Amino acid sequence: MIQGIKTEPEMDSFQRKGHIHIAFDRLIRKKIAIACLVILAIIYFSGIAVDWISPYGYTDQDYTQIRQSPNFSHWVGTDRAGRDVLTRVLWGVQNTLILTFVGMLTGGLVLGVTMGLVSGYFGGYVDGIIQRSGEVVSSIPTFFLILIISATIRPRVIEFVRWVEDNSFLEGLIRGGIVDYFVISLSLVSFGWIGTARLVRGQILYLKETQFIDAARSIGVSTSNILFRHLLPNAISPLIVTVTMGMGSMIGAEIFLSWIGLGIQPPRPSLGVMLWESSNISVIRTEPWLMFAPGSVAFLMVLAWNLLGDALNDVFNPRTY
């Protein structure tokens, strides 16, 4: 019946653009946001396509080319084992990409948003339990939390995966890095959900008192429909900003875990491991590319997400701009 109104020709010219649409129009007018998107696209695309782009594998060693500075055949030089640094950095980007997106989607979005919706809409005991458990988790410093979780859970997961390998036809699960992926995602999820849950809860607390929710309830819309079709879309813009800004800290946490030795295990390349091998002053003096290649890629990713979040914040909240 609503479509009937829309089809009248004179209504079309007065049709207002949606909130997201307006924000998107503002966003593409921001040069800095476009630059960030392009940088992220380039880094992530080359990370995904590294297997096809690069002529080298990430463990290919060339003993005639040890510690070469950047040249034509090795664009960013080679490391102390004669491996191509650029290839390894891009493989590291691929790992970071998979882990941070999985962490953000499962923890930040699915878990966080559901918790926030439930907590804000139903209130009472459920709200109390969710909020208190969020308080418990956030009272432990983030880096310490992911350190504890990955240190304690990893060996158990390895045991379990070994058992699966022994009792099924699946082979090479451990060599393929499933354990690393699982453990790191889990520790990223452990802190990732709190921010979005609190944010969504706050939005819902305010939104559920509005008249359109009363109206929806009075005509008998089901609870899940109210939650996901009426409440969530109205809370989406601060959610986008929070998730974008959160990506930077997710990447930081992933790199930290591999750096400390609890993330991706060598010989699988990761930015954190490469930084661990090279983050000292003597590397700067002798082979600076070993540190600056992974370092600058990590920096660019974090920076692009942070600036993008900043731009999105301006776009969605013109009041503060």
Place this chain on the structure above:
Amino acid sequence: MWNYIIRRLLWVPFLLLVVSFITFMLFRLGPGDPILVILGNKYDPKSQSVQNLREELGLDKPLMVQFANYSINFFQGDFGESFRYRGQSVRKLISAKMWVSAQLSLAALLISTTIGIPLGFFIAHKQGGWQDPAIVTICLVVMSIPVMVFVPVLLWVLCLKNLWIPFWSGIPCSGWGGLFDQRIIVPALSMGLPGVAIFVRLMRASTLDVMKQDYIMTAHSKGLGQFVIDTRHVFRNAIIPIVTILSFSLAGLIGGAIITETIMGIPGIGRLAVQSVFDRDYPVIMAITLITAGFFAIANLLADITYALVDPRIRYG
């Protein structure tokens, strides 16, 4: 108000109990035998000494009994004895390291606030000009540099190239010498400069908020000078939300900085935490987690109370 504070204070021990239960279970259910860490090469699972040691440390009792014993001791202020450093009480071990981390973080916090707050105040006045986005972007750039890159680069620039910190005098750049030692400069900068962005943003937002208020317009219309308005009306009101944030930063002082301390070889709490996780030094890990969690809970409460004291419109029931 008092009602609220008391209720929140009663929640703190409960929170600590839950946190301690989670960490306790994670480590006890995780593999790795602390006896193995203590004895090293001499470890022989069948020997009598291993059994004796297990009994002495109380590791042979059921998990819940161990946990109950630990919690009772903890709330009496007895954190037990370190597994790794035999004969040293955890309390002594931690308090020494915590003091180091607190000094370091205090220096870092001083850098962040003394640069961040005036800068945020300044760019709020330049809204719409080029200074505002430029400074915000620069702060974000500094914040995005990975610490593992930032520390060596700072060392290289300050110690080797510019000789800003006298490298030639035989004092190594890394290590620890206290709050007034020159070796604190690099770690404090590496921790403090990324924090500038946070304070710039907060101060900018809160200054803009205050400048829109009616009483600022009143001040303008009664003919006060810009300087007087800024110092007496805008700054004083804009700094209030920052003060509440500071209570969290102060709690963060205890947590230390894992990465900086590891690279620079500073004997702080962050480095101890990493070491203990790898060494399965349960009592140390538990104590660090619980103490930091307790500090955060209290900082949270302090922030809420300050809000209510500062802004009479906020009431807690």
